[in-house]
Amino acid sequence: MTTTPLLRATVTATALAVLLAGCGSDGDDQPVAGPAPLSSSAPEPSPTTPAPTSQPSTPSATGSEPAVPLACGNADLDVSAGPVSETDTTRQATVTFTNISPNACALVSFPGADLVTAAGGLLVHVARRPANSAPHLELQPREAARADVQASAVDTTTGQPCGRTGTLVVTAPNTTESHLLPVNLPICEATISAVG
Template sequence: MAAALVVATSTLVLPASAHAGGPPNNGDGGGGGSAAVTPGSCADGDLAVTNGPIESANTLRRVVVSFKNTSSNMCMLVGYPDANLVTAAGGVLVHVEPEPANAAHVLHLNPGDVATSAVQASALDINGSGNPCPREGTLVVTAPKGSVAHTLPIALPICHATISSVD
């Protein structure tokens, strides 16, 4: 019997100061005046990357990864973080695949705002045996369009894993 991985979708919930889709409305009614400045992409140095606890639901393991804007400027995040499950020596056991989605959200993060992404992993071997996944790997995440990998202090099963776009 093949194990099926069910991917849950979530509703976009942003802090009151975060903006999805475009820069905030400056409240001037839109008539004349200067054009709104579009923020640049969040640089690696602009973000603190952390994780929540591992949540278990039947044969799935899920962890939320947070990207907090620690800069003093608004910045933009869009797309999927890059993620791998690695050995203690840093060798890649499995690349975490992006979840299928119609479109990635464009998020404008004010200083202190947090965007999240969820990693889900199967605790069962995906070859249909129904056996528990034989190994775990440490989660390493890179922010969307980033280049600095962040090793997070958690381990997930390596049999099959997906990551959501940032919300």
């Protein structure tokens, strides 16, 4: 006997429906109201507990907002930098990442940073400053996170003034677009913090 795919699918769906219907009752369930019996000697007693008037709210699996925001993308962030501050031989600039999208998004870990020549040639890759852990920040629309870039005005190997400066280029965490910022820092001992 040969069967068609439609017949097999129909038989399978029917068997599945029967199995699921049998699995739903464990004997402790309250009776479900159904049509009245044809003959009855006594009326059915009414339940002693009233039925709930509203259902508890539960998160929807198909809700419009995810439980955890997606990573911020290139178009979600405005990247800017403040002026360079000087403390002894340390030079520092704060980089700000502002969520300009209408949705929350997440930044995780360190931004990328380089110091480049006026022509855009790489002078030095800015090292990540040691941290206990990489933060996971959720930015609401218009919220900002910051990281700082520090460099030394003195070459620690020679004790002489650092010979070169470079223009700061930053890439936000989780993104690929580099931002040339109007910040010039010495290339000696340059480090960047995680976002915070």
